[in-house]
Amino acid sequence: MKRGIDTNQMKTGALPARAPMTTGLVLDSIDYDERATMRAWENFLSDAPQCARDPVQVRSLIHDSWYRSATGGINAQGVEAPLNSNRDEIEYLTRANAELLSAARRPFASLGPLLEGTGAMLVLADSDGVLIEAIGDKKTLHDGMDIHLAIGGKWNEGAVGTNGIGTALWTGEPIFVHAAEHFCAGIKGWTCAGAPIRDPLDGKIIGVVDLSGYSPIFRPHNTALVAATARQIEKALAEQQQEQRTRLLEAFISSSPGYRGKDGLVIVDHRGRAIFCNNVPNGDTTEMTDGPIEPGRGRWLMNLPASGSDSDLAKALPAHLRSCHVTPLKLDGNLSGAALVFPAAPVVSGVAVINRAADKQLQAVTSMIVGESEKLLAAIDVACRVARSSGVTSLLIEGETGVGKELFARLVHAGSRRTDNDPFIALNCGAITRELFGSELFGHVAGAFTGASRDGKAGVFEQANGGVLSLDEIGELPLEIQPFLLRVLEERVVHRIGDSRGRPVDARLVASTNRDLKQEVAAGRFRSDLYYRIGAVSIRVPALRERGEDALLLVEHFNRHIADKAGSEPLRFSSLALDALQAYRWPGNVRELKNLMERLHILARDSTIDLRDLPWEITVGNRDGATMHNDNPAAMLEVPVCTFEDAERQAIRNALAAENGNLSKVAQRLGISRPTLYRKLDQYGIRRGFL
Structure with a gap:
């Protein structure tokens, strides 16, 4: 039978006979009034929002936890924690927490016999508050089963409200929760003190050690006891990690005779975390920036494959680490880590690195492009080649909306930089009105036209001088402006509107578009000579569905x-x-x-x-796009498409239907600017009120 608290007991503040309490009890200099705490709990349950504004008379730690429990949907009348008794899952938990259990073995073994007859039990929980070990007084261990304070029981706050294990996990500090301070009625006869256990490598909480029993065992120093036990476990973990670090280094030395001391080296453990760094900038700190040559100790870098084969390990490397040499490290026949070697003279796409500062920037931007598919890596390779080439003055990046074309433009800029002051100027051609294109691109002198700046203005070509100019949605460039752009690219000289004087510019153009410019050329909407000028080298960024x-x-x-x-x-x-x-x-x-x-x-x-x-x-939506759920208004308008124009026209119709004609939301949904949307509506003869 479960030992809960019935309604009458809750109203009177009385507790079960086997867990006697004394009203107004003073516990070793800590004031605790059982009846007052029960009244505070009942008042809190009757009006939690008001109590949030006007806290009830309990410790702030307990009040805050009660509020989290109530707003999290915890049943205050609960009598037990959730319990997972499936043997396979318990075995999985044991394997997953093998290091934690091993580190706790010695302190638990020394404390276990001392707890017999004390009415107390010592438990170990993982980072999710699930119990994975329990020792102590046999009778208390048996009674703990009634509330599922046993292996497999889940004791985080999200499962059972305020308690020593869950609240210690939440606060990250050693705490105690005594008797009526628990949120659930069925565990108010217990007292518990919990302390979080942190991984010595990265500081993350990986478990909790907790001392629990019926309320008479309460002493304030129970918290000090579990805190000391947690520190013992952390010390044992640190010793285990140091031993593993030494063994992995020995394994690397024996398996990599070609390693040079000036090469960068990172050793990762079986969880893919950096445990040793040498000749790697900021490698000995935990303040790290992204990038393949700046991992810090304790930082997660990769997932190690279960197979441990060289090919699978190479595939497991994130894209921004593909430039390193990776070696699997095995201990006792099992994959236990890997060595990442960064050659001192890295080679990218067959071109030796000369400008170290530019290379660092290039690697940093490359690390922002996440992916391992062959199509994506091929696109990155082309961008790196262009960035390092002094002969390529323009690049065309093609791809659908949202694929990350601007990242590739920034990749070219990072690899092209000669100084830290080289500018990167971006202009979205779809966000400019037809009348302002010339002024934005080429600039103007004072008084060149009505509304012109009194002091004149430099265009984006001049602003990008010495760096990179990124023109997004270049397919939206009006036909009448295209010859002037072609002239600037050919002559490397820009003329401001209203000025006969030419101004030399040295800017690399990176143009991007989500349209098929070949079709635009065929339709007469884009000049062929400009297309061949900007598209001599092109990159197609693959859609996510292709990756x-x-x-x-x-x-x-x-x-x-x-x-x-x-x-x-x-x-x-x-x-x-x-x-x-x-x-x-x-x-x-x-x-x-x-x-x-x-x-x-x-x-x-x-x-x-x-x-x-x-x-x-x-x-539930059909992922091939043939049919869609009938409750989606856009889906009912879809028809089979044959050409790019048909697809674009239908996409606009669908978006208009879904957003009830709100053009701002339609433009946002389609990933285009409002001026571009207006042109599309005019091009396809679509009106908001008639779909």
């Missing part, structure tokens, strides 16, 4: 980035959710995926994302 498992890498990347920025833990994804994300066609590409991750971090109901948390178009 295989890159979608999952981007999910992980944005998940960690958003979590780090918010100071929270990354979300977890069920296998079904990951399958759905992998299968989705991503019409909005990387931008759509990033927006989805930001939305999930804001709206997710808990830390694990399942199918129910994903938008309907990902979970």
Whole structure:
């Protein structure tokens, strides 16, 4: 039978007979009034919002935890924690926390016999508050089963409200929760003191050690006891990690006779975290910046494959680490880490690195392009070649909206930089009215036209002198302006509007477009001579649906980035959710995926994302685009398409229907500017009120 508290007991503040309490009890200099705490709890449950503004008379730590418990949907009448008794899952938990269990073995073995007959039990929980070890007084261990204070029981605040384990996990500090301070009625007869255990390598909380028993065992120094035990476990973990670090270094030395002392070296452990850095900038600090040559100790770098083969290990490297040499490191026949060697004289695309500062910038930008697919890596390779070439003065980047074309433009800029002051100027041609194109591109002198600046103005070509000019949506450039752009590219001289004097410019042009410029040329909307001038070297950035498992890498990347920025833990994804994300066609590409991750971090109901948390178009929409769910107004308008113009026309119709004719929202949904949308509506003869 469960030992809970019935309604009458809660009303009177009485507790079960086997857990007697004394009203107005003073516990070793800490004032605690059982009846007052019970009244505060009852008042809190009757009006939690008011109590949030006017805190009840309990410790602030307890009040804050009660509020989290209430707003998190915890049942205050609960009598037990959730329990997972599945043997396979318990075995998995044991394997996953093998290092933590090993480090706790000695302190638990020394304390276990001392707890017999004391009415206390000592438990170890993982980072999710799930119990993985329990020792102590046999009777208390037996009684703990009634509230699932046993191996497999889940004791984080999100599962059972205020308690020593869950609240220690939340606060990150040693704490105690005594009797009526618990949120759930069924555990108010217990007292507990918990202390978090942190990984010595990266400082993350990986578990909790907790002393629990019926309320008479309470002493303030119980908290000091568990804190000391947690420090012992952390010390044992540090010793284990130091031993592993030494063994991995020995394994690397024996397997890599060609390593040169001046090469950069990073050793990662079995979890893909850097545990040794040599000749790597900032390698001995935890304040790190992204990039293949700046990992710091404790930083997560990669996931090691289960197979341990050289080929699988090479594939597991993130794209920004592909320039290094990777070697698997095995201990006792098992893959236990890897060595990443960065040659002192790196070679990129067959061109030796000469400008070290530019190379560092190039690597930093490359690290921002997340993915491992062959198409993406091929595009990165071309961009790096162009960046390092002095003979290529212009580049055309083609790709759908949202694929990250601007990152490639910045990649070219990073590799082309000669000084830290080389500018990068970006201009979106789709956001400029026809009348202002000439002034924005080439500049004007004072009084050149009505509304001209009194002092004149330099155009973007002059502003980009010595650096890179990025013209996005160049397909929107009016026909009458295109000859002037071609002339500037040919002569490297710009004439401001209203000025006969030419001004020399030395700027590399990177043009990008989401349109098929060949078709635009054939339709007479884009000059062929300009197309061949800017498109001598071109890059096609692949759509996300063409990049295989890159979608999952981007999910992980944005998940960690958003979590780090918010100071929270990354979300977890069920296998079904990951399958759905992998299968989705991503019409909005990387931008759509990033927006989805930001939305999930804001709206997710808990830390694990399942199918129910994903938008309907990902979970039930047909990913081939042939049919869509009938409750989507845009879907009912879709028809089979044959040409690019048909597809574009239909996309605009769908967006208008979905946004009820709101042009600002339509432009945002399509990823284009309002002026571009107006031109498209005029081009296809579409009116908002008649679809």
